[in-house]
Amino acid sequence: MNKTKKLTIIDDDETFIYLTQKTIEQTNLVKLIKIFGNGLDAIEFLTENKGKEDVLPEIILLDLSMPIMDGWQFLDAFTNLNPKIGKKITIYICSSSISPDDIEKAKTISAVTDYIIKPITKDKLIEMIARL
């Protein structure tokens, strides 16, 4: 397994970040984990680094309920930015929301690969990252 992957977590939930970080570190699958507490910080980072393949992540785990800019607003901004970004980024929504509205809405957004309902098991996390 090559440890070249960069993963970004966009989530304001400290416990989730802590556990995901710990779990991923144990797998040795990911080279770099970046954390953003809200969508705005993340979209600013992506905008600044567009075209820089070695800085941009391959995979994003995106929470929905966040302050300042939530997951949906991030996806709007990301969809606009995507053509200029110069790299394929796989986005998983990782949310504790079990609302069918949210799940249906996620299906209509082409940038989203899948909707994962928290809690996320270690096996599921490894599968998501290894699939790339």
Added chain:
Amino acid sequence: MKDLADFKYVLDESTIVVITDPKGIITYANDNFCQISKYSREEIIGQDHCKLNSGHHDKVYIQNLWETIMAGKIWRGQMKNKAKDGSYYWIDMTIIPFFNDDGTPREYVAIRTDITRIKESEEALTQSLKEVSNYKFALDASSIVAIADRKGIIKYANDNFCKISKYRREELLGKDHRLIRSGYHPKTFIKNLWDTITAGRIWKGEMKNKAKDGTYYWVDTTIVPFLDEDGMPFQYLAIRSDITDRKKSEEELIKYSKALADKNTQLVDFCNIVSHNLRAPLVNISMLVDYIEQSEVLEDKVEALGKVKPVVNHLMEIFNELVESLQVKQDTTVKLDKVRPQASLDKVLIGFESQIGQYGAVITSDFNSAPFIYCPQKYLESIFTNLVSNALKYKSPNRNPQITIKTKDLGNAVLLSVKDNGLGINLNVHQKNLFKIRKTFHKHPDAKGFGLFMTKTQVEAIDGKIWAESIPDEGSTFFIEFKKPPR
């Protein structure tokens, strides 16, 4: 003799002339007679005059004719006769009797003019009048009818109008139509009505009117202007029907459907709160427990265990907030206090004294336009606390906070506004989440996303409205509309 012949010529040319013997047998008929009766001279000479009877006139009429001429007097009158082909014609007739020297009747000369056209018009007119009177009867029986002159003064009111308006007819006639105005309709509505009918067009609409006893009734109304020869309205006929029951049902239906929609929105909000806000910390606990179980390193287990407590506290906090908001929602019989906003604000500001001093904040208030608000006192204090706290919390780093709090009398409601010069909120992005639980819009360590949610919950519990205007980096104004209780 020449003169006599001339007279006969003139008479024959201009009128219908028939001569009968004392028994009524026709002895002479001129061309005009043949033309109107459609008989040839040969066919009619020697025939009884009653051959021409139409059967229209009663015996008394005919008898009166005979008695008149037999008494030697001239008879004048109108008569309907039957032509050869069975059609009828009307004539204006003068019968002059001539007598022998012994006083017995010699002959009767009848001079006639054709008045069929006039009679037809008369009959049509009588028919029309009858129809009109039938229509009026039907209208009066079925509808509320009034006629007003060009200034709106009532000239006619039928029984139904008196009944629904509860005025006696004398009380209505001669009065301005505004007597029954309810004040419900906006000026533009009334103006549109007058503009329409004064322009000579028919106006249709639904109106709420006021009866003598102060009760209201709804009428479906059609106002028809009657135009003079210049096309200018000289009076207005109003035909109305009572739709009060339907309107009441409609109002009830709108009220219930609005209440239902509100309840449904609240239910959806509540589901979202449970799904998003309660589930998140539960998921955290579940993941922490899994991690502790699976981890083989003691240090990791201990570290993860230390993270359980804050999550549980967080869960408790959200849970308590939810319970608090539910209590407001379930408090369906909230008693409205007549509160002086100045008194509530002064009380609340005591708690912010140190912050106000520290930030150099200037708080001004003006409640002169509406010195009272109808709201439970604890709600108003909570509303002030949340809005003032937000205005101070999200102050601009570049200027001292200035907060202006005002009320404005809207007639049936009081509008409270709280304006600040703080960070502002980008409403293009955050509008839909502004009053949602656990939604925050600024990076502030004390931002929890509960204050505005709770404020909205309280405002809606008393049937009020809350909204905001904001420009990022200039400030925000929050508006709350408090209903006044019905008088």
